[in-house]
Amino acid sequence: xxxxxxxxxHRFDIGHVDDLRNAVFDAGLEAIQMPGARVRGSLAFAARxxxxxxxxxxxxxxxxxxxxxxDAITVGIGFxxxxxxxxxxKPVISGDAMVxxxxxxxxxxxxxxxxxxxxxxxxxxxxxxxxxxxxVLHRSLTSRTGLHTRPIQNDALIALRKQTESIHAPSSARYxxxxxxxxxxxxxxxxxxxxxxxxxxRARHIGQAKIIHEAREYxxxxxxxxxxxxxxxxxxxxxxxxLYRAFSDVLGDTPRDxxxxxxxxxxxxxxxSSDTMTVSLAAQNWGMAxxxxxxxxxxxxxxxxxxxxxxxxxxxxxxxxxxx
Numbered sequence: 001x002x003x004x005x006x007x008x009x010h011r012f013d014i015g016h017v018d019d020l021r022n023a024v025f026d027a028g029l030e031a032i033q034m035p036g037a038r039v040r041g042s043l044a045f046a047a048r049x050x051x052x053x054x055x056x057x058x059x060x061x062x063x064x065x066x067x068x069x070x071d072a073i074t075v076g077i078g079f080x081x082x083x084x085x086x087x088x089x090k091p092v093i094s095g096d097a098m099v100x101x102x103x104x105x106x107x108x109x110x111x112x113x114x115x116x117x118x119x120x121x122x123x124x125x126x127x128x129x130x131x132x133x134x135x136v137l138h139r140s141l142t143s144r145t146g147l148h149t150r151p152i153q154n155d156a157l158i159a160l161r162k163q164t165e166s167i168h169a170p171s172s173a174r175y176x177x178x179x180x181x182x183x184x185x186x187x188x189x190x191x192x193x194x195x196x197x198x199x200x201x202r203a204r205h206i207g208q209a210k211i212i213h214e215a216r217e218y219x220x221x222x223x224x225x226x227x228x229x230x231x232x233x234x235x236x237x238x239x240x241x242x243l244y245r246a247f248s249d250v251l252g253d254t255p256r257d258x259x260x261x262x263x264x265x266x267x268x269x270x271x272x273s274s275d276t277m278t279v280s281l282a283a284q285n286w287g288m289a290x291x292x293x294x295x296x297x298x299x300x301x302x303x304x305x306x307x308x309x310x311x312x313x314x315x316x317x318x319x320x321x322x323x324x
Contacts, residue, residue, distance in 0.1 A: 006176050007046040007053065009167045014041045016303070018268070020064055024054045024074060024106075024118050029066040032265055033302055034109065035252050036061040044167045046181055051121040053181030057168040058114045061252070065107045067100075073142065074100045074120045075188050077152060079161035082112020087147060089209040089250065094161075095151025097188050104145040109251065117164055117184040129185055135193045152191045160184055208246040211236045215243065219259055223266065224287055227259050263288055264295075264302050271307060272314045279307045 014020070017039040020031035025045045033039060039060035046053045068074040081094045086109040100106050121129070123142050130137045151157070163180045205213045218235040219227060232255055233240050247255050263286040270282040279296075283289040299307045 007048050007179055007181055008176050009044045009046045009053075009055070009180070011042050011044040011167060014039060014043060014058065017060075017062055018272075019043065020056075020058070020062055022054075023056050023058075023064055024068045024076075024120065025052050027066060027068045029064050029068075029106075030265075032063040032261060034061040034063050034111075034261075035257075036111070038304070042168045048181065049125075051119055051125055051181070051185070053117060053119050053184075055117045055164055055167055055180075056114065057165070058110055059112070061109075061111050063109050063251075066105055067103055068106050068118070069100075069102055069120050071102050072120045072122050073102060073126055074106075074118050075126075075141070075185070076116055076118030077157075077160070077184055077188055078114065078116045079157060079164055080113055080115035082110065082114055084111040084252075085109060085114065086250070089205060089213060090147065092147065093151060095154070095157045097148040097152060097191055099141055099145060099148075101142070101145045111252075115161065115164060115168075117160075117181060119181055119185045119188075126189075130189050130193075133186060133189055133193075135189065138192045141189075141192050148191065152187055156187050160187060208250050211238055211243060211246040212250045215247070215255065219262065223259070223262060224285065226287065229255055260288075260298060261302065264299055267295075267299070267307065268303060268310055271310045275315060275318050277311070279311060282307075 012019070017031050017033040020039065020043075021027070021029045022043060023029060023031070031039075037060040039058060039062050041056065041058040041060070044055045075098065077097050078092060078094060081092050081096065085092050087096070087098065088107050089109075098106075126141060127137050130141075160180075160183060163183070167180065214236045215232050218232060222231070229240050229243065233243050236243060238246075243255060247253050247258060251258060253261070266286050267279075267282040267288065270277050270285065271279065280289060280292060283292060283295055288295050296306050296308075299305075303310070
């Protein structure tokens with residue numbers, strides 16, 4: 001194969017759950033550390049012929065949500081998916097394939113170990129890739145966001161998984177490899193051509209998934225205000241007992257702890273993004289100014305450092321930027 005077929009992958013260690021904001025290159029996602037193992041692993045990126053490839057080997061529990069691209073389609077395959085992981089609040093397994101249309105949100109809950117590759121490209125580029133395989137562009141690749149109804153075939157999955165794992169070897173900060181992203185894209189295109197339909201991963205939430213979906217929407221809209229269990233029960237039209245059970249079974253969390261987790265992440269984001277921010281002001285902005293001592297403890301339990309340390313790091317980085 002010619003040198004043109006090579007992809008140059010750049011690998012980066014995950015130092016903190018915040019790094020998962022770029023789980024897909026330049027997406028700017030919201031990443032939340034969930035109960036259980038802290039996030040670690042690596043991310044890797046490559047580009048070829050205008051197509052951007054992203055890959056992650058992620059260990060630990062995290063929630064990731066947000067649009068993957070405002071003006072391009074993102075397709076991907078999960079080669080390894082940890083037990084209990086969800087996509088759009090639906091269970092996912094190794095080999096599952098997805099499509100996310102421009103501006104649509106991806107909503108993932110990762111548990112255990114996850115290994116994936118995505119490709120972000122325009123509809124025109126996707127059509128070119130399909131025609132390259134001698135196929136016709138299936139409407140399910142450009143008509144709706146969601147999961148395919150079936151995982152890709154196991155023989156293709158094993159080969160792609162092994163190749164993708166090589167990108168994330170600790171020694172490969174910069175890694176040139178024959179078309180891993182392109183092979184993933186080819187496998188996905190052929191997969192959609194063989195099976196004519198895929199489900200809409202964002203729609204038709206039922207049961208506990210419906211409760212969690214509606215509760216999270218309410219929490220996001222009212223995060224700066226007081227939120228009680230009764231408020232969430234009313235918003236989801238369910239009993240407090242059913243609410244607690246849904247949060248435990250789906251997210252592995254309690255409603256109160258989940259609200260606090262989101263607020264702590266927002267506080268951290270503010271501490272890192274403004275040179276005039278203080279811990280007390282950030283706490284006040286997100287309804288946690290009542291007990292700064294307890295806030296500091298909860299913050300350290302979640303992030304492994306006190307908020308004052310985050311603030312000092314942010315200011316040191318800003319000084320470095322201004323001195324360049």
